[in-house]
Amino acid sequence: MEDYVAQSAAFESQLLSFLTEGVFQKFPALKLVLIESGVTWLPTLLWRTNKTWRGVRPEVPWIDRPPAELLREHVRLTLQPLDVPRGDPQRFARVLDHVGSDRMLLFSTDYPHWHFDGEDVLPDGLTDDTLRRFMIDNPLETYPRLRDGTVADHAVLRDNASASQEHVR
């Protein structure tokens, strides 16, 4: 339980590493998806990286934009398990305000893990627009192959899968 909770801190540290080492400058089209990382720690990281950067910028001068901007552009996070208490319909909306973007989150369920919330996979207080963003628009924008139909041909998928199984045997 303690180790599971602490995973989110490891995600935070990795984000700092991607950011400060200049991965997003080296690979400007790269997207990074954090899966089952938690979400609500994100505002603190965006605020703090912006603030620290202003003071230590000459250490990492390849960072040429505010870190929060870079992270909003390059990073995505899946929604579940969502660390927001139930019962306050405004809570998640406020956190999303703090994040400053509705483009970063991707719908997920984490089925069939321990933490799977069953049918209760959506936070309170979501508008239909935001729901559509999370469930459809953001994933399509993040995963170009879903969008451009390179995997739309099921026959191709089936043949590839058979070929892989032959190889394994």
Added chain:
Amino acid sequence: MSRQVVARASEVVPGTSKIVTVKGRDIGIFNIDGSYFALANRCPHAGGPLCSGRIVPLAMSDGPGHYRLARHQEFLRCPWHGWEFDIRTGQSWCDPHSTRARQFAVTIESGAELVKGPYVAETFTVSVEEDYLVIELAG
């Protein structure tokens, strides 16, 4: 608009600065390659004594792990949190649209025509050939 003599031009050589007090305001005067600039000695971020910070070049980069120094002696790093300000414009490098240090216009005048500021009265008397620095202040 009032104009105050604050220092001799020769006291602020290229790459250096001097903080003067004019009507209770602390103002830093900077010399970049013979041109003078003056900034309020108060960082717009959190009020620190901006003008006593280091005069630095701008660290730039062509990519991760690469450092290149440019615009030598044109930037000021606040002595508290290290924010970088363009001395010519007062603009914060990291936050150019919303943070700017207060600027004052600085010109060089020859000594005889000026209102004597409290600092340089004696100097003014010594030599009228000296070039003096004059600050313009609103009000």
Added chain:
Amino acid sequence: MNVPFQHAGASQHLMIVDCDIHPAYRTPADLHPFLPARWREHMTTFGEHLRQGLSGQLAWPRMMAAGMRLDAFPEAGPPGSDLELMRRQHLDANGVEYGMLMQLSRGGMEERNLDFAAALSRAVNDWQLEEWVKPEPRLRAGIVVPQEDAAFAVSEIERRANDPAFVQILISPRASDPLGHRRYWPIYEAAQRCRRPIALHVQGYSGGHASTGSGWPTYYMQEHYATTTGMQNTVTSLVFEGVFERFPDLKVVLIEGGFTWVPSLCWRMDKHWQRMRKETPDLKRPPSEYVRDHCWFTTQPIEEPEVPAHLADVISWLGWDRVMFSTDYPHWDFDHPQQAFKFELSEEQKRKVFRDNAKALYGLT
């Protein structure tokens, strides 16, 4: 345009409690009068043997004057070593009614030789008393103890327990094991018994473990943030190991580790405890309740969200009575009491954050 210089923080007339001030030695020899001859000689001949790879160096170069405000250097000695300058530049100038001393270096927290660690801790505590608290009644000391030697730590806590100059107990949050580990429990027992909070100020080197759960950072920009993730993990450890269940009167102050992560961590701990609580059946209450009852957080380095009012949201989730103002004078990321908050606080919020929460916690009148 600039955010106007409103006095959104402390006003000129509100005397404040500063929960994080760093004194310093002019030279290491300042400690000699407080060390027995045997340890003076050890210090001169062998020096410190710290739980990190570098000797006498910060592991990441700071991007500002060894981590200090450039204007806080006295004529002689490093920033924080000159009481006169500290008074003039900070205590007097900023209306400090009480200041909590955080002595980080040459105490026993990082020293591998535990006998030397004991001698250093004792000396540092005497030094705080003689050189700082006695001459300057606004200051209060913390009992520095080596957390890796619980038996000695308990004896040093008991030694100082009757001296009101010492208001809390300083151990390193980057210890050899996560701080919830049972080997540190005798220290918490003594803290509870002697009615002093445990103070965890960001520092140290985790006995050789990497400072993040994903390895050693390259840049100071990362290390600055790693102090925050470390504090999160420390709180998680204290909660799930049952420290607050076992020591119901224990108080813990987390200093310079940020605080805006607290509500989100509490939501996260609660959510997963609800599912997996059978792993720790001795925990009787949701984690967030333990944090609410046992933990305090200092403000510096305060967050500066793009929308300043967002910070007010987070503090109201955390609790206006749980946050205590600190400056971290004379470090570079110092917070000025009148500039730190970029949104307007109510009078009651100002009183709590800048003064009353700390006075209540530390028993100051």
